[in-house]
Amino acid sequence: MDLITSFPLGDDIAWTLLATALIGVVAIVLGAVMPRRARRDEDSPELDEEVGQRLGSLLSASAATALSIGVPALLLLLLVPGSMDMRLIRSGMMLAGLLVGAVSSWSAIGVLLPTLALEPEERRRALARAGALMVAAALALALVPVAIAVWFLQADAGTPLLAFAAGTALFALAARATGSFTDIAADSSALLAGADENELDREADDNPGAQAVRLASLQRRGPSRSADITAVAAAVLAAGIAVGVAVLAVEGMIVPLLGGGMAVLVALIVSVIPQLGTEGREHETLRLGALIPSVLGAGALIATAMLWLPTEYKGLRFAKVGLDQFTDPVLTGGQPVPRAQLEPQIEQAQAQLAQLLSQTDDASRSIVDTIAIYGINPPLLVGISVAVGAVIAIATQLLMSYAADRRNTPALAGARTSRTGGALGALSALGSGGTTAALVLTVVVLGLGCLEVLGAGVGMLVSVLVAYAGLGALLVIAGHAAVHTAAAIADRPGSETPLRDATRTADAASATGLQVAAVLGALPLLAAVTNAIRGSARGASVWEDTALHDMTPASVTAVGGVAAGLVAVLFIGTSLLESARRIGAAAVLDTRTALLDGGSGRVHLGELETLTRKAAAAPLAIAVLMPVLVGFGLGAAALPGYLAAVVVGALVLAVWTSAADASLRSGIGIIESGRYGGRGSWAHSAALGNAVLGTGLRAAIGQIAVPAALATALLTAVGIGTFVALPTDGTSIYLRWGIALLALAAVVSAAIVTASVPEPDLEDAIDDLDEPLFARKVDEREDDLFSGAWDDEDDREEVVVARRAAAERKKASKGTGGKRSASKGSKGSRRR
Template sequence: MGQWVSATDESQYASAFLDLMGLYSITPNVVVAVALGLGVLAALAVVMLLNGTGHRLGGAVLRTARTSRTGGALGIIAGLGSTALTAAGAVALLVLIALVISVLSAGVPGLALALLTHAGLGALIVVAAHAGALLASTFADRPDAEPALQGAAAGAATGPRAALLLAGALTALGALGPVVSALQLAPRAGSVWEDRALHAITPSSLTMLAGAGLGVLTVLLVTSSLLDGARRLGANAVVETRASLLEGRAHADLVDLTEMVRRASVTPVVVALLMPVVAGFGLGPGALPGLLLGMVLTAAGLGLWTLGAGSTLENAAAVIGSGRYGGRGSWGHSGALGGTVLTGVLRSTIGSVALPLLLTSSMLTALSVSAVVGMNTDDTSPFLRWGIAVIALVIMMACWVIAATAPEVDLEDGEGEIASPLFSRAAEESAGDLEAMDWEPDDEHIEQVPVATKPAKPAKSAKRRARKQRRGDEG
């Protein structure tokens, strides 16, 4: 085999010949079975890692609860720091699987990407085995549920959700197979720079690196738009709820909620759909593999991080509320509740959206690669391709403006009669009333009355000392 390798070069036909020789050195059923086993082991490891973040007697939860006694910000830092290490371990497992599969596939890229999909199937087997844990928190979230059942179900779904995200990441990475094959089998382009943008898919290619950066940017843009929508919806719900309580209404009227949700969901969907178009037609076909890699790895890492952080802070607040580290209503409990709200929003906007985002992006990249390659090899004007990318960017910017101009609740002071009780506390109102009263005495209307006083009688002890002194003088 070493002689064959030394006698070939880096051309397309030589690579295909070496791939064929490598396929004869493996046993297909054994390699597929090992890939399935790797997916099962990795999913079990992720379940164990992330379940530790939701265990109420685990080290991460207790550390976060103790640190919350010094302030809410430090408690959040403790929770995010612990779960960041856990997420890094889960991503390291993903990298290790890719390395082992690369060895099992005898260096054949197409087989390695196919085996990644089989590893994702093995991870899905573990997720199916934990279906009860995925639904435990939903069944236990009832008013008549026992506290012991709610405590046992809290955080039980974190590990299986992380395993599901790992399975989705492995499956999405398998979509690199048709993308890379389409680029390798494409004919030569008309110019040198177009040919490099089409066939150069090595790490030294600036086109591929730019695509990876665009994938990271896509995840950040989707996250930003979702967090801004969550801010608007949360502020509207809080203000409307307080207003209904102050006015004595039986229910809260969230009339603008539907329109706000619709506008907030437009931007992330459009960005995820059109970013492969921007990468393929604007940067070149070689940017599509980098886009897929950057998006999958970033979404998987952030998703695992926020899943663990949300579970850790939620259980830390429950531990403090049970009576430890200050108990309910203490400073630590208040800080832990604030951290729970923050990480809960991050978990719902990033952790829950990461899986559909990476699956949708991988599918759209695999479907669009043929059109992108075709327009780069059939003498289509580059200005037309760049025009398509510019139009996609304009559509994304328009959707961003639509979401930014959505109706938003007014949080300014002094706007309307109900603004003061909405944004102030009862203590502040009573303090204002006390400050308005005049506590200074009016000297002009004070009448002084003389009071007769009697001389004070000496104490009995003083009389006794005087008698003893007289007796001593007489003696």
């Protein structure tokens, strides 16, 4: 008991830390033990050892990729100013984050693999249990290290926790990059070569890419999703503590710890909520089953904060975290003054706040901010911010759910327009996806506007409220635990179509909730970066001082930071798209080879793990090194604009591409159900091609953008001390520019490595072949239509076109009394 009663932050914090750590350990143990106790059909064909081995292989590739960029990054953290002990702790915490990300992904594999052998009727009952165990373990793996760090480091835990979160974000980014190429290769194989070219069912065993599609689905919805949840939880908790302590003292630690513990409990409670409902109303059942625990969890955190926190700002425990004195020169004249001495004057000044505002300039803004903060009701503001975050997460998920549901206009319009060809169907989906992204951004901006009003416009207070809004979004993620893995369990052959549709829609919506929570965890870091810049010493010259402190919209440095952020987001996505094109094309060629006479009939994609390490080099290098390039190349004043552009741009692109992909993917199901021409029609062919396009956009941009933004925001916040110290400690400007050039050289080198992904041979000119490989040949049955020798190559081409047209007319008129059917033209005739 002495350990509790003598804890420097107070015995209530000690009990909170022990309770949250215990809850986290229980969740981790349950996630490791319970799935192995589930009843399985050991003879089920779905229980394939090769699936587990391939998932483990992909996880190894993700870990190798993360370490290749994470280890140099943690070595760079040793250069950030501070004591040697703190430098080692920061780097060690970042390494711990990388390892925790790998453990999170591994635990997800252990949860999902046992569900593969469940009978179709058992899958519905397994939805809640599997999802709850995976999400609870992922949240706990973020919560337990945070609790341990706070116990030992106490008020100094903020920066090490940001480094830990950066490590988890880097692993999540590496896992998503690895999984994205698996997604693209699998869909290219199954949909383009298997279903479109050879008219095989896209999920049938005789389609060589079908097994790869199932593997990619498990990777995306299991290990990668678990790593995402761990990274987002670590970022939200770290931001809440790092920024919260500076404003709300000890109570700034209590709220994130309580929120993290409740999130784990909510996820575990989901495991006992049945996901059955009425047959045919699966969408509503999943939505209601997720909404109830989300609202209860947010309500419980709000009620706890209202009861626990003092109603007056001066009642917070500042002394326990070293904030018992005012040190702002504007307030104290340069000498530290105890809070108790100035608080009576602050309370008197609150009555004259309007008059003070009219007399205050920018230099004395901190006086007004201090007076405004002392007038707040901490529990009320915390409760409202948590509620705002939960509402943002729920509203954005509903918007994505509407866009992804094949019963609604976006999916129907895309499927209908596919009847005219692939391009127009893709345009329809991109248009509706852009509308969804705009609506999601509008909801987020409105929520941030509410928090700005609540925080009275005080920058640090608003940042704290945004971090606590992230806690509300985190509780919604926990409440949706069942739907995070629902599609991995139910969206496969043998499940009922309504259940498959519902889980697929819920999966897209839950991904949007994660993206929004990540943004709410990253935005508070803007305040930490901005305050570090404002609090730094003046530069040695006008140019250096401008590059260090000028953060106004009229500043070229600030505008350059915004431009650099947009460039970073675009380069991350485009580098992945180029690699995806090559890997997808190679998968198509492998599938065609497998389907030739004497071919194996299976596609193993054996070199994929090696190729992904090369392909992921550029995006990871950009995420890690761009802050260094901007901070030293343009100046520290460019970093806030850079972060804002990266975070907002990542959210827009992520939601846009994810919504477009969900709409395009739903179009396949609509057409295969018999509408707009059905299987084998022009619309079906267009929908298959568009689905691969959607997969490429979602995998290369939608799933990558937000982890990349989260990683770069966290690394910038951890390294901001270096960016503001070197311009003021006499370090040569040429040395700083030299560091920026080295960072640029490293990014270029990584881009060269990514560009070394082999280009597949798609040329027709092959010397030892009489006909081009995989070429479509003219149907010999139409030879009686034309006779005579070929005069030249142009004549031959015209006759081939004529034969195809004649074959199409003959096929279209057969069985329809000569009436042409534009919607059900045969794919076989047009491909001869």
